[in-house]
Amino acid sequence: MYDDEGNEAEAREWYSKAAELGSVEAMVELALEAKCAGRLSEAEKWYRRAADAGDGDALSDLALVIDKQGRPEEAELLWRRGASQGHITSTFNLAVHMEDHGAVEESKPFYEKAAAAGHGGASHNLGRILLEEDDLAEARRLLDVAASQGNVRAEIDLIEVLERLGETGEAARVRSEARAFLESRAEDGHADAMYDLAVLLEQAGEAEESxxxxERAAALGSREAREYLRGQ
Structure with missing residues (x-):
């Protein structure tokens, strides 16, 4: 949160005054700054005020902040409220929350609703679930949608579907395109791209390079890479 001169304190004061006058945009800016700084209680306060003013994104972000503070039941209620109002991000986050807590079957209708509204993450997650359940035709359709929106992890899952369907040529094409993209990003030092490339290479049987x-991704800060290495 900075003004043109980079004066953070002055910018915060300006946003605070605007928020007190009812500016939802200022409330969200204050909430985001507090969240990034780790001041979750303060972030909760401003997200709640923005949500009470009718901001659907703020409602979903409020639930995320509450969940991070160890109150998952309260977070779920807020996401359900947002989903009932037709807010797609809340619908998606509710599905993720349910899946993370073991309610995979119950999460599907919410993923379906978000996917139907064009949410690429929902298409990917539901496609991944259906892949695990061997519903390959529907998994392919959903993963195709997510991949077409630039979701590289959906492409990696799509490769597995295509190979299992016997479409090896198409699988090779998707893998080649995904690899070229991830190698470019990895060369620029993006840790998450390195991890995704490692997953892609492992899938292709290139275990050593993977x-x-x-290890490089973990050293650069990839949480997923660190978790993977700890589990080996």
């Missing part, structure tokens, strides 16, 4: 990339 492990080296995963």
């Amino acid at each position: 492990d080296l990339l995963c």
Whole structure:
């Protein structure tokens, strides 16, 4: 949160005054700044005020902040409220929350609703679930949608679907395109791209190079890479 001169304190004071006058945009800015700084209680206060003023994104973000503070039941209620109002991000986050807590079957209708509204993450997650359940035709359709929106992880899952369907040529094409993209991003030092590339290479049977990339990604701060290495 900075003004043109980079004066953070002055910018915060300006946003605070605007928020007190009812500016939802200022409330959201204050909430975001507090969240990034780790001041979750303060972020909760401003997100709640923005949500009470009718901001659907703020309602979903409020639930995320509450969940991070160890109150998952309260977070779920807020996401359900947003979903009932037709807010797609809340619908998606509710599905993720339910899946994370073991309610995979119950999460599906919410993923379906978000996917039907064009949410690429919902298409990917539901496609991944259906892949695990061997519903390959529907998994392919959903993963195709997510991949077409630039979701590289959906492409990686799509490769598995295509190979299992016997479409090896199409699988090779998707893998080649995904690899070229991820290699470019990895060369620029993006840790998450390195981890995704490691997953892609492991899928292709290139275990040694995959492990080296995963170690590099972990060293650069990839949480997923670190968790993977700890689990080996």
